[in-house]
Amino acid sequence: MQSDFELRFDLDMSLMKTLIFDLKNLRGAADLLIKGELVAFPTETVYGLGANALDASAVKKIFIAKNRPADNPLIIHIANVKDLYEIADVGSDKKAWVEKLTDAFWPGPLTLILNRRTHIPDEVTAGLDSVAVRMPQSRIARKLIKLAGVPIAAPSANLSGKPSGTRFKHVLEDFDGKIAGIVKSKPSKIGLESTVLDLTTDIPTVLRPGGLSVSELEKVLPEIRLSSGKVQIAKSPGMKYQHYAPAAKVVLFEIDAIIRIPEYVDFYKKKNVKTRVIKPDNIKDFNRNLYEILRKADKDKVAVLLVAAVSEADIGLTVMNRLRKSATEIIER
Numbered sequence: 481m482q483s484d485f486e487l488r489f490d491l492d493m494s495l496m497k498t499l500i501f502d503l504k505n506l507r508g509a510a511d512l513l514i515k516g517e518l519v520a521f522p523t524e525t526v527y528g529l530g531a532n533a534l535d536a537s538a539v540k541k542i543f544i545a546k547n548r549p550a551d552n553p554l555i556i557h558i559a560n561v562k563d564l565y566e567i568a569d570v571g572s573d574k575k576a577w578v579e580k581l582t583d584a585f586w587p588g589p590l591t592l593i594l595n596r597r598t599h600i601p602d603e604v605t606a607g608l609d610s611v612a613v614r615m616p617q618s619r620i621a622r623k624l625i626k627l628a629g630v631p632i633a634a635p636s637a638n639l640s641g642k643p644s645g646t647r648f649k650h651v652l653e654d655f656d657g658k659i660a661g662i663v664k665s666k667p668s669k670i671g672l673e674s675t676v677l678d679l680t681t682d683i684p685t686v687l688r689p690g691g692l693s694v695s696e697l698e699k700v701l702p703e704i705r706l707s708s709g710k711v712q713i714a715k716s717p718g719m720k721y722q723h724y725a726p727a728a729k730v731v732l733f734e735i736d737a738i739i740r741i742p743e744y745v746d747f748y749k750k751k752n753v754k755t756r757v758i759k760p761d762n763i764k765d766f767n768r769n770l771y772e773i774l775r776k777a778d779k780d781k782v783a784v785l786l787v788a789a790v791s792e793a794d795i796g797l798t799v800m801n802r803l804r805k806s807a808t809e810i811i812e813r
């Protein structure tokens with residue numbers, strides 16, 4: 481017993497104390513970022529795990545804390561549109577697109593991929609010639625970035641491969657004792673990550689559907705391409721890894737197959753497997769709650785989640801993208 485306790489004590493000593501901040505003491509959180517520490521913070525999409533984007537050793541800590549593969553680049557978050565031009569080399573050929581998009585959608589759930597400027601550390605871009613930049617809508621996020629006075633590199637605040645953190649408690653679950661600070665706020669309004677739009681190509685290409693729908697983008701730019709699975713792997717390194725997956729096995733039922741859910745419920749019941757059915761009846765609540773639903777299933781030790789597909793219109797496209805990635809089995813009819 482004694483040695484067990486000592487071992488645990490030693491491990492605890494190696495953990496750090498994670499400080500919790502709120503809107504009223506953002507200054508403390510910003511100071512940690514300036515010192516090269518990690519601070520998780522809310523955005524309208526999901527919580528982000530932030531570091532000073534110009535400090536390579538701070539950025540490295542993100543990869544360690546998340547156990548994230550080093551070849552998966554990060555999004556740089558800014559608080560003023562003009563800061564984009566310090567980070568990205570917006571050529572004259574891309575200027576019109578960038579102006580239209582930032583006028584229409586920033587601050588908001590849209591990440592732009594552009595050629596990088598050379599002072600951006602390789603750790604942020606995973607050595608790519610391009611860089612991802614976003615100006616979040618969340619006032620708290622923008623205030624924190626302003627107070628830090630530097631651009632903030634931030635992936636979603638979750639252990640690599642797990643559903644993104646959309647609640648303060650998710651971030652605490654994954655990072656308590658592993659990062660210097662967390663800014664506590666309400667659940668993320670959108671609950672799904674930003675739309676990633678590649679502007680380095682001849683036609684603007686959606687690499688990851690997200691909180692801003694493709695139909696909104698099409699109102700501003702006439703031609704938008706949706707990248708197919710294969711192209712995604714080449715262009716957006718993050719796409720090749722397992723994502724958004726709870727420990728539970730996710731079985732996704734396409735619309736035509738939803739009537740088969742009871743059959744599967746019976747099948748697993750007979751085998752004594754703890755099963756839960758997820759049938760969204762309201763897409764807005766569903767996108768906001770999806771990652772909480774997946775995480776809750778793990779907490780409740782659910783072994784199999786039977787999930788009904790939603791229509792792929794607007795934010796439904798993003799919901800289905802995430803569900804397909806978290807699914808181990810897809811039932812078509």
Ligand code: TXA
Pocket residue numbers: 523525526527528529552553554555591593605608610611612614634635636637672673674675676687688715716717718719
């Ligand atoms: O809503 C969001 O985007 C959240 C919040 C915190 O802003 N962030 C987020 O970051 O989802 P992360 O790291 O989980 O996802 C970033 C995605 C990854 O798929 C990554 O591969 C892609 O953006 N990405 C980043 N830089 C890229 C680049 N230069 N070229 C292509 N894809 C890039």
Ligand code: MG
Pocket residue numbers: 635636644
């Ligand atoms: Mg992520």
